[in-house]
Amino acid sequence: MRGLSKMRAKDLNYDRILSSMCTPPHPIALKAHRKFQETNLGDPGLFPGSAELERQAVGMMAEMLGHPQACGYLSTGGTESNIQAIRAARNAHGFRDGNIVVPKSAHFSFDKIGDLLCLEIRKADLDDDLKVDVGSVEDLIDENTVSMVGIAGTTEFGQVDPVDRLGRLALDSGIHLHVDAAFGGFVLPFLEGDWKWDFRAEGVTSITIDPHKMGMATIPGGGLLFRHPEDLDRLAAYAPYLTMARPTALTGTRSGAIAAAVWAVMNHLGREGFTKVIDRCMALSRRMVAGAREIGIEPVIEPVMNVVTLQMDRPEEVRSDLLECCWRVSTTRSPKALRLILMPHLTYENVDLFLADLENVLNRYS
Ligand SMILES: Cc1ncc(COP(=O)(O)O)c(C=O)c1O
Structure with a gap:
């Protein structure tokens, strides 16, 4: 020692x-984390209590993001959530040599996504306020675009893209719209203002939100939510030897500690x-x-x-x-x-x- x-x-x-x-976790998150350290969400039939906490934590975030029926899971953080959201969008389109359109302000996880999923990453211009220019996004989308991305809390400037306008464009063009709210997800719901950046904006298909940033949970605590259950299902793999036949997370073994931490801090605060x-x-x-x-x-x-x-x-x-x-x-x-x-x-x-x-x-x- x-x-x-x-x-x-x-x-x-x-x-x-x-x-x-990141910030030191709330003391209650730490306490909850310690209690569930040895549990594994990757084999939920063995740890039904931990799995129930994950379901409830996702439910609380879904409600906070304006769509209580949204489904998803707790990931290792914003990078995993972004990868999985784009993977689901790509799988929905059924072709593998497509592109995604992200703002120039997007987190570098999207560069990894291009590499991992063999997608071309097209970067849309920003306006003078450093929000994505919707006209530039429109110019970049085409029949091979599998997803557009809006950011609710950019990594460098903390700016929020016009998600409602992106949502309308997404609906008109039949393209997924993923919102990366890794940072803003636990900030924007508690600020005054009636902007639409979450599931309240029609056309938003998935959201990344990180409890281990402003959610004051323990690391590694990410969240990924989908409006439509079929998008989550597009991530499933067949795992006959586990207690859950079709797991949807990217990683196999997953600590239940994060479910406990998110659940505890959200209920407590x-x-x-x-x-x-x-x-x-x-x-x-x-x-x-x-x-x-x-x-x-x-x-x-x-x-x-x-x-x-x-x-x-x-x-x-x-x-x-x-x-x-x-x-x-x-x-x-x-x-x-x-x-x-x-x-x-x-x-x-x-x-x-x-x-x-x-x-x-x-x-x-x-
Ligand atoms: C907007 C945004 N998305 C994604 C990420 C990646 O999150 P993580 O480091 O948890 O993978 C970050 C990290 O700062 C971020 O700011």
Whole structure:
């Protein structure tokens, strides 16, 4: 155990991490996770209690995403969910040399998907607000398009694509529309505003949502939901030696711990609890933006969720200078900016300390 403690001590704690979309799990998620550690959702007949928790957790997310009848499963995270959603869409079309149309802002998991599923990845332009340009998507789709993708909470800027308009295009053209809400899935339901980005938008066929990001569950906790059960069924393989003959997950053995963790944290926090968490993260984001403005830096976009990107000429250099003060931040590609994620582990005090260090670093360049 001493060896393990030594290695664990090398890991950073989250206090000064502004670059991650993960956060320490809620204590109740950790407790639930530990209780179900040895269970296997891949063989649900042996662990019916864990399987029931997964069904209920998926049901709670389905309700939250505007379609209580949606079906799906708990995955290892956003990458697996995106792979499986596109695989289902491809299988629905019945041909293997098609393409998918994703926004230029899409997560790099879609590049892996192109490689794994032998699909051409077509990248649609963004508008000035860094949302996907629906006209560009329309220009890129053709008879070989198996799915379009919209993002509800882009990895770099936290922006939300016009999913309702994409949904109408999807319906008109008979193409699947997958929404990647890996980050936004546990943020947007708790913000004010009447945008349609989930199953409430007609035409949305599947959604990725990650409890291990803003859902405060344990890692690896992803979620994938489908509007139509036949799409989930398109992922099934025949496994006669298991207690479930037609498993649909990508991985075989799957820990029941994640089902317990998601179930526990969703029941414990409920709508009210999550709203408080998100309100606080948004207040931290506003404080970050206001403080940045005081030292002469503007955000690339007004934050839609708790992702703040600050315009500057040399973000990579600023990033490495901030390391001296132990701050972990990241940068964006285009436009270039410093990227900060205001996760639940951040405090007002640390936001202020960060801003003071940022000002000192920037003064070196002036
Ligand atoms: C929008 C989006 N989709 C997918 C992913 C991939 O999620 P994971 O790292 O859990 O595989 C991320 C990760 O940051 C993301 O931001």
